[in-house]
Amino acid sequence: MGKNGKHRWKISFYHRRTDAESKPTQPPKEFVCTISGSLMSDPVVVSSGQTFERVSVQVCRDLGFTPVLEDSTTPDFTTVIPNLAIKSAILSWCDSSGAEHPRAPDYDYVATIVRTKMKESSSPSKSDSNPDLRVSERELLNTMAENPPVLFPRAATELAYRAQHFYSSSSEESVIVSGAADSGASPFTPLPLATQPACFSPPSSNSSSEIVEIENQTVNQDNFSGSNSSCAEEEEIVAKLKSSEVHEQEQAAISLRKLSRTKEEIRVSLCTPRLLLSLRSLIASRYCVVQTNAIASVVNLSLEKANKVKIVRSGFVPLLIDVLKAGSSESQEHAAGALFSLALEDENKMAIGVLGALRPLMHALRSESERTRHDSALALYHLSLIQSNRVKLVKLGAISTLLSMVKSGESASWVLIILCNLASCNEGRSAMLDANAVAILVGMLRQGSGTVESAATRENCVAALYALSHGSLRFKGLAKEARAAEALREIEERGSERAREKAKRILLMMRGxxxxxxxxxxxxxxxxxxxxxxxxxxxxxxxxxxxxxxxxF
Structure with missing residues (x-):
């Protein structure tokens, strides 16, 4: 303060922004529409699983344009579903990074971009440079016009590990299913679930009379020999798949099914955009044999990890869902197997859920076919490994349905592994506690006669209780009311190693x-x-x- 006492201190609150702060943060790639190039304000998922801005999809539909994406696939704009998960993530990113919320792009602006892309795609240099993209839009429409649907005889699947084959490692909870228990396994060993659909039959399996019948009808494999056998096989099959003659479609579907079943090494090379587009139209065929063999071929091709994303992005999921809803018993077996196989790939999980597969799969759990029930349960298990699908299942009322199946003993071992995933999220945990899940699971622990099925069911019950016990203040009271401590102490003494470990943790948590x-x-x-x-x-x-x-006193 100065001599006159009138001097005042001046404090500046001005904050000089650095270059890093002044520059807007670039949004993540998945938040940007690949057609308009702008941050999406109303993202939608299309039938092939990709997400675009709604206006971009509308412009492409109006102009009859199907763009070729970076991975050389073409989207299917038949179905459009709002992608609320991505929209919420975009808004959260905007709030955290200080960016403005995106606005819907102008229709004319997007139309100008799309017309430019149409000119570029129609240039000779572009089409000649990529020989894989040989199917024009008109040719695609022609192949889909009159290809009657077909149903196939089953292809039996083995529930065993395949050496040097792709297995999903995204299981968050170590649970066990019937026949997969290993008494010497560590309690922290990942869940050893089957990764091949029950409708798939390895080449060595010839017990099915239906498979033998198909093989008798199949064209001679000698026709597919030569140095460029894979290319020749594809050309011959695609030509027949696109034929207007139902008999040729049938023979091509049968040939593709056998080829993709017996020759694992050419599954990836066979799974080209051309073949997938030709095969897709046969999934909706009204001819039983054509449809069944077409779906079985999809199952075989989907066994290779490299093909899983290609198949989803080629628009097969909505067609498989339709078959699961209204197809014959045999075609439903293959459709459930295909969805299970595709759900093993993490990149497909959200797309399959958004496209509406969860409700039909839940319904398929009560199918008369054991194979359909088996593959539907495993498909739901892998789909429920991500949060968005867990929330969808809770909103669909899956908890009460699954618990009633557990109580009645219907596929209890398989249903429990789905409940374990649902119990790992707050929404699922609350719904399960409200539905008296603790008492039902403790009741299951008291049942059993020492059989393998009973041991697997009891172990999965403990895993579900373990998931419910995390972060829930209500669990202790419900467990005490259901006398869970007695049943858990018995498991701790006589159960498998996995079950003992989890029972011990639950009891420690309750005492703590x-x-x-x-x-x-x-x-x-x-x-x-x-x-x-x-x-x-x-x-x-x-x-x-x-x-x-x-x-x-």
Whole structure:
């Protein structure tokens, strides 16, 4: 302060922004529409699984344009579903990065971009440079015009690990299914679920009379030999698949099914955009044999990891869902198997859920076919490994359906692994506790006669209870009411290694919470002074002496 006492300190609140702060953060690639190139304001998922701006899809539909994406695939704009998960993520990113919320792009602006892309795609240099993209839009429409749907005889699948084959490692909870238990396995070993659909039959399996019948009808494999056998096979099959003659479609579908079943090494090379586009139209065929063999071919091709995303992006999921809803028993077996195989790939999980596969798969759990039930359960298990699908299943009322199936013993071992995933999210955990899941699961623990199925079911019950016990204050009270401690102590003594480990943790958690509750109760009493009003002193003669804070009894 100066001599006159009038000097004032001036504090500047001006903050000089650095270059890093002044430059807007680039949005993640998945938040940008690949057609308009702008941040999406109303993202939608199309039939092939990709996400675009709604206006971009509308412009492409109006102009009859199908763009070729970076991965050389073409989207299918037949179905459009709002992608609320991506929209929420975009808005959260905008809020955290300080960017403005995106606005819907102008229709004319997007139309100008699309017309430019149409000119570029129609240039000779572009089409000649990529020989894989040989199917024009008109040719695609022609191949889809009159290809009657077909149903196939089953192809039996083995529930065993395949050496040097793709297996999903995204399981978040170690649970076990019937026939997959390993008494010597660590309790932290990932879940050893089958990764081949029950409708797939390895080449060595010739027990099915239906498969033998198909093989007798199949064209001679010698026709597909030569140095460029894969290319020649594709050309011959595609030509027949696109034929207007149902008999040729049938023979091509049967040939493709056998070829993709017996020759694992050419599955990836066979799975080209041309073949997939030709095969897709046969999934909707009204001819049973054509449709069944076409779906079985999709199952075989989807066994290779490299093909899984291609198949989803080629628009097969909505067609498989339709078959699962209204197809014959055999075609439903293959459709469920295909969805299960495609759901093994993490990149497909959200797309399959958004495209509406969850409800039909839930319905298929009560199918008369054991194979359909098996593959539908495993498809739901893998789809429910991501949060968005877990929430969708809870909103669909899946909890009460699954618990009723557990209670009645219908596919209990498979249903429990789905419940384990649902119990790992707050929405699923609350819904399960509301539906009396603790009492139902404890009741299942008390059942069983020592069989393999019973052991697997009991172990999965413990895993589900373990998932429910995390972060839930209600669990202890419900578990105490259901007398869970008795059943868990029995598992701790006689159960498998996995089950014993989880039962031990649940019991420790329950005891720990009881001690915490007692400590909290004493602390609240001390803080409230309730004990202070009843305090007393002890005299030298051992008698109680009332003090100023004591009460007379």
């Amino acid at each position: 919470r009881e001690e915490e509750d007692e400590e909290a109760e004493w602390e609240s009493l001390l803080e409230s002074g309730a004990l202070g009003r009843n305090r007393h002193r002890v005299g030298f003669d051992g008698k109680y002496v009332g003090g100023p804070n004591s009460s007379n």
